[in-house]
Amino acid sequence: MKSYEEINRKIAAGDAVVMTAAEVAGYVERKGLEAAAREIDVVTTATFGPMCxxxxxxxxxxSSPRIRMTEAWIQDVPAYAGVAAVDLFIGATQLRHGDPANMNYPGEFAYGGGHVMEDLVSGRELQLFALSYGTDDYPRREVRTYFTINDLNQAIMVNPRNCYQNYNVAVNLSDKTVYSYMGTLLPQARNATYSSAGQLSPLLNDPHYDVIGIGTAIWLAGARGHVYAEGTQHCAIADRNDYGVPSEGAGTMALTADMKQMIPEYVRGVSLRGYGVSLALGVGVPIPVLSPAHLQRACIRDSDIMAPVVDYADDYPENSGRILKHVSYAELKGGGFELNGKEVAAASISSYNKALKIAHRLADEIRRGDFLLAAPLGSLPRESRNRPLKIREAAQ
Amino acid sequence: MSEPTVTRKLMLFFPRCECEKPIIYHLVKDYGLVVNVFRAKVTPEEEGYLVLDVTGTESDIEKALAFVKTFDVKINAAGKGLHWDAGRCTHCGVCLPHCPTEALFYGNPDKREVAFDEDKCIECLACIKVCPFNACSSAF
Known part of the structure; x- marks a missing residue:
């Protein structure tokens, strides 16, 4: 057994042994679990993909005189101004003002909230336009100015739900193209899309939330960030296989970090034809090897991770809950799987390439002594369920 | 021995319309070229373009290009109407099943790194529509 303090002492001294979740399974197979657990201090996990x-x-x-913003737009993308005078919140899926959306079906969605976040982190100059009704203490009623992230006092990313533990594989069984947040799905299941780093994915390497909890230090697009809460829709109660892999989405995390420390490569606006805008984000999570059991769980392989295949023409929109079958990430990364006697070409909307890069970057930071671990202050819920929205005809 | 045939990809740009002249006809009829048009937009009173493969002997292609140059047409012999921006690509690979000629493919399968083979691209533009990161763009 190792403690967080022991591991952090080794990291600070530059002596920590760190491996990525992609490398560790093979290493443990060669060395044996007990010996490898004594040797390895940290396993790095990562993912990169759209996180709406x-x-x-x-x-x-x-400003002088002051304004208390009540409506605001950044690059014509509406921002939420219902917080303090000069605080704004901008969300990843917010469309730009005047975007025709799906009136020209399928809409193009060239620019939105996610792109504003990409531009901010890239240091580009953006336009702020804000209105107010004017008060005695905040008399200014309008402001139009230009700024970069360096002009802001704070730019704090806040992600209520990132890093879904597992995720759907989307297909389209209908006869016409489906435009979805999982990308363009061709008729009659001519393609399938998935969105997970599989064996590298953070919560698949700690399936029962033993070491990832509230307060865990994470790598968020290059910045040192934290898990600040369970993610929205976190659903710990799920059917799980022998490796703890849930048969559906299950666990999620809420993340935060300082955008001024982020690297542009890992904060990317997303345009999904016919669907809308979003943000793709890179996340790295270190798993401390506190015991052989923790290491064992971090040895998960793509062949052990099964994902549910869902029809996005019918079952997903109708929320029927029907799952067509389960397929492994080994099959998905191998290029496809069989469905109703036909081979379906699978492609990822998350990037394993970037996830791998992040896992290596985080491993390097830990080896250099630049990234210390933080023991969780609290656990992610292990019993929670996910409720559907019930539509009531009248107030009760 | 007869001169071997080669295939060259050409991008022709029409600053103003030369569309009343049957240029392609002459490429086929007078210079014996095999022509495969990928994309064309030649409309009166507008800028136009033509992206095509021509197959023939080097000397016939040279003569044909000299003929094309007698019109108000710009020839881009390195012509690629479809640009893949390696910096914007996140290598997610979501475009791969949509690319009919495997011009977009995993160049490094271990790292799952997407690469683009310009010579295989037929400019169907499917990738532009499905790329979430705007990594693919058209010159036109």
Whole structure:
């Protein structure tokens, strides 16, 4: 057994042994679990993909005379101004003002909240336009100005739900193209899309939330960030296989970090034809090897991870709950799987390439002594369920 | 021995319309070229373009290009109407099943790194529509 303190002492001294979740399974097979657990201190996990439940709080500082913003737009993308005078929140899926959306079906969705976040992190100059009704203490009623992230007091990313533990594989069984948040799905299951780093994915390497909890230090697009809460829709109660892999989405995390420390490569606006805008984000999570059992769980392989295949033409929109079958990430990454006697070409909407890069980057930071672990202050819920929205005809 | 045939991809740009002249006809009829048009937009009073493969002997292709140059047409012999931006690509691979000629493919399968083979691209533009990161763009 190792403690967080022991591991952090080794990291600080530059002596920590760190491996990515992609490398560790093979190493443990060669060395044996007990010996490898004594040797390895940290396993790095990562993912990169669209994470719609993302946004950021920005503080602009006060102008002379002051304004208390009540409506605001950044690059014509509406921001939420219902917080303090010069604080704004902008969400990843917010469309730009005047976007025709799906009136020209399928809509293009060239720019939105996710792109504002990408531009911010890239240091580009953005336009702020804000209105107010004017008060005695905040008399200014309109402001139009230009700013970069360096002009802001704070730019704090806040992601209520990231890093779904497992995720659907989307297909389209109908006769016409489906435009979805999982990408363009061709008729009669001519393609399938999935969204997970599989064996590298953070919560699949700690399936029962033993070491990832509230307060865990994470790598969020290059910044040192934290898990601040369970993610929205976190659903710990799920059918799980022998490796703890849930048969559906299950666990999620809420993440936060300082955008001023982020790297543009890992904060990317997303345009999904016919669906809308979003943000793709890179996340790295270190798993401390506190015991052989923790290491064992971090040895999960793509062949052990099964994902549910769901029809996005009918079952997903109708929320029927029907799952067509389960397929392994080994099959998905191998290029496809069989469905109703036909081979379906599978492609990922998350990037394993970037996830791998992040796992290596985080491993390097830990080896250099630049990234210390943080023991969780609290656990992610292990009993919670996910409720559907009930539509009531009348107030009760 | 007869001169071997080669295939060259050409991008022709029409600053103003030369569309009343049957240029392609002459490429086929007078220079014996095999022509495969990928994309064309030649409309009166507008800028136009033509992206095509021509197959023939080097000398016939040279003569044909000299003929094309007698019109108000710009020839881009390195012509690629479809640009893949390696920096914007996140290598997710969501485009791969949509690319009919495997011009977009995993160049490094271990790292799952997407690569683009310009010579295989037929400019169907499917990738532009499905790329979430705007990594693919058209010159036109």
């Amino acid at each position: 439940s993302s946004g950021c709080f920005l503080n602009f500082g006060h």
